[in-house]
Amino acid sequence: MLQIGTTAPDFSLFTTPDQKINLSQLKGKKVILAFYPADWSPVCGDQMALYNETLKFFHKHNAEMIGISVDSKWCHMAFSQDRKLHFPLLADFEPKGAIAKLYNVYDEEEGQCQRAIFVIDEQGIIRWNYLSPVGINPGADGILDALDEMDNKK
Amino acid sequence: MSKLKPPVNSNDHIQGDAHAPIELVEYGDYQCPHCGHAYPIIKSIQQQLGGQLKFVFRNFPLAEMHPNATNAAVATEAAAVQGKFWEMHDIIFENQEHLGNSHLVKYAAKIGLDAEQFKADFENPAALEKVESDFESGVRSGVNGTPSFFINGTKYNGNWEEVDLLEYLQSLVG
Numbered sequence: 593m594l595q596i597g598t599t600a601p602d603f604s605l606f607t608t609p610d611q612k613i614n615l616s617q618l619k620g621k622k623v624i625l626a627f628y629p630a631d632w633s634p635v636c637g638d639q640m641a642l643y644n645e646t647l648k649f650f651h652k653h654n655a656e657m658i659g660i661s662v663d664s665k666w667c668h669m670a671f672s673q674d675r676k677l678h679f680p681l682l683a684d685f686e687p688k689g690a691i692a693k694l695y696n697v698y699d700e701e702e703g704q705c706q707r708a709i710f711v712i713d714e715q716g717i718i719r720w721n722y723l724s725p726v727g728i729n730p731g732a733d734g735i736l737d738a739l740d741e742m743d744n745k746k
Numbered sequence: 747m748s749k750l751k752p753p754v755n756s757n758d759h760i761q762g763d764a765h766a767p768i769e770l771v772e773y774g775d776y777q778c779p780h781c782g783h784a785y786p787i788i789k790s791i792q793q794q795l796g797g798q799l800k801f802v803f804r805n806f807p808l809a810e811m812h813p814n815a816t817n818a819a820v821a822t823e824a825a826a827v828q829g830k831f832w833e834m835h836d837i838i839f840e841n842q843e844h845l846g847n848s849h850l851v852k853y854a855a856k857i858g859l860d861a862e863q864f865k866a867d868f869e870n871p872a873a874l875e876k877v878e879s880d881f882e883s884g885v886r887s888g889v890n891g892t893p894s895f896f897i898n899g900t901k902y903n904g905n906w907e908e909v910d911l912l913e914y915l916q917s918l919v920g
Contacts, residue, residue: 638891644810646885676810731890733748 593697593708593721600625600712601694605682606665613658613680615716622655622742623712624735627697627705629726631663631671631681639707639729644677646732653739655711658682662689662704697723711738748888748901754802757876759831762792762800768915771802771896773884776819776838777812777845778892784906785839791912798919803835805880806892814845819877821850824867825859833857 594600600623604614615623626643628636643650643657650657657679663671668681684691684705692698697708709730711720720738724730750771754760772788774781792801805822807815818838825834837853838845854864867873884894888901895902897915904910 641808641811642885642890645808645881649882649885678810729890731748731888732885733888736886 593706593723594695594710594718596718596721598718600710600716600718601691602716603682603691603694605660605684605691607680607682608669609665613682615712618656619716620714622653622714622739623710624650624655624657625660625695625710625712626657627660627692627695627708627710629699629702629704629707630661631667635707635727635729636661640677640681641675642729642732643679644675646736647678649732649736650739653736653743654714655739660684660691660705662692699726709735711735711742713742750896750899750901751883751886753899757879758802758804759826759835760800760802761832763797764800766798766800768795768799768918769802769896769898770799770915771804773804773806773880773887773889773892773894773896775805775807775812775815775892776822776842777815778808779842781893782839782842784893785836787906787911791915794912795915795919799915804884805877806884806889806894807877807881808892816874816877817847817850818845819880820868820873821854823873823876824864824870825854825857827867827873828859828863830857830859834859 600615602615604612607613628639630636640659647657659681662684664685665683668683672681689698692705697706699706707724707726709722710718713719719742722730722734754769754771792799805819807819809816822831822834825831834853834857837857855861895906904914
C-alpha cells in the first residue's frame with residue numbers, strides 16, 4: 593500500500609450514473625479513502641454502515657468519507673439506497689481496479705480491492721494508512737485517532 | 747487489541763457486584779437482531795457466573811439502519827432516572843419487534859414507571875446525550891458492529907453465540 597507521506601494519486605471515478613468525483617476537487621478538506629472488497633457482502637456492509645453513523649465525527653475534523661470498490665455505479669446506487677448511506681461510493685470499475693492498483697491495495701486473486709484505509713490531508717498527502725484483514729471490519733477508532741493527531745499537530 | 751475508552755465509571759449502568767473479578771461490557775442496539783439474540787445468552791451467563799461477573803450495557807444505536815434504536819435507548823436512560831434501567835432494557839429486548847414510541851410508553855407503564863415523569867425524562871436532552879456519549883465511546887473503543895463485547899477492558903473478538911463466551915469467561919476465574 594502507498595506509504596505515509598506520499599502524495600495521494602488523483603482519480604476521477606463515477607459515484608452515481610451521471611456524476612464523477614475527482615480527488616483533486618476535495619483539496620482543502622481531509623479525505624478518508626476506504627477501499628473495500630464488495631457491496632452487499634456482510635463485513636463491508638457493516639463497515640459502511642458504521643461509517644455512515646460516524647460521519648458527524650469525521651465532519652468535525654473537516655474530513656470527507658469516500659468508499660471505493662470495483663462494483664459498478666449502478667450496483668453502488670442500489671447498495672447506497674438500501675443502506676441509506678450519506679457518503680459517496682466510487683466505482684473502480686473500468687479499467688477494473690485501476691485506482692486500487694495505483695494505491696497498491698488490489699487483490700489480484702479475488703479481483704477486488706483489499707480492505708484498506710487512507711487518510712489524506714488538505715494538501716493531498718497521505719497521513720495515515722491501514723490494511724485490515726479482509727474478513728474484519730476495522731472500525732472507526734483508527735481513523736479518528738489519525739484525524740485527532742493531524743489536527744493536534746497544526 | 748482495542749481497549750475500552752473510557753473505562754467503566756459512575757455514568758454506566760452496572761448489573762452485579764461492582765467488585766466482581768470479571769467485567770463484561772456490551773455495546774448494543776435495541777433494534778439489532780443479533781443483540782436480541784445475545785440477550786438471553788448474556789442472561790444465562792450472568793446466572794452461571796453469579797457474583798463473579800458484573801455486566802455493563804452501553805448504547806450503540808445504528809440509527810440509519812434501525813430507526814427506532816435511538817428512541818429505545820433514550821427510553822432506557824429515562825427509565826434509569828426512576829431506577830429502572832434494567833427493567834426497561836429487559837422489556838425492550840423481550841419485545842424487540844415493537845419499538846415505536848407508543849410501545850415504549852406502554853413498556854414504561856408495565857414496569858411501573860410514573861408516566862409523567864417518564865415522558866419528561868424521555869424528552870430531556872440529557873437522556874439523548876447519554877446515548878450519544880455511549881456511542882462515541884464505542885466508536886473510540888473500536889466497536890465495529892453490534893453486539894460488541896469488552897472483557898476487563900479489552901475487546902473480545904471471539905464467538906459469543908455458542909458456549910465460547912461463557913467458557914472464556916469461566917477460564918478467567920479458573
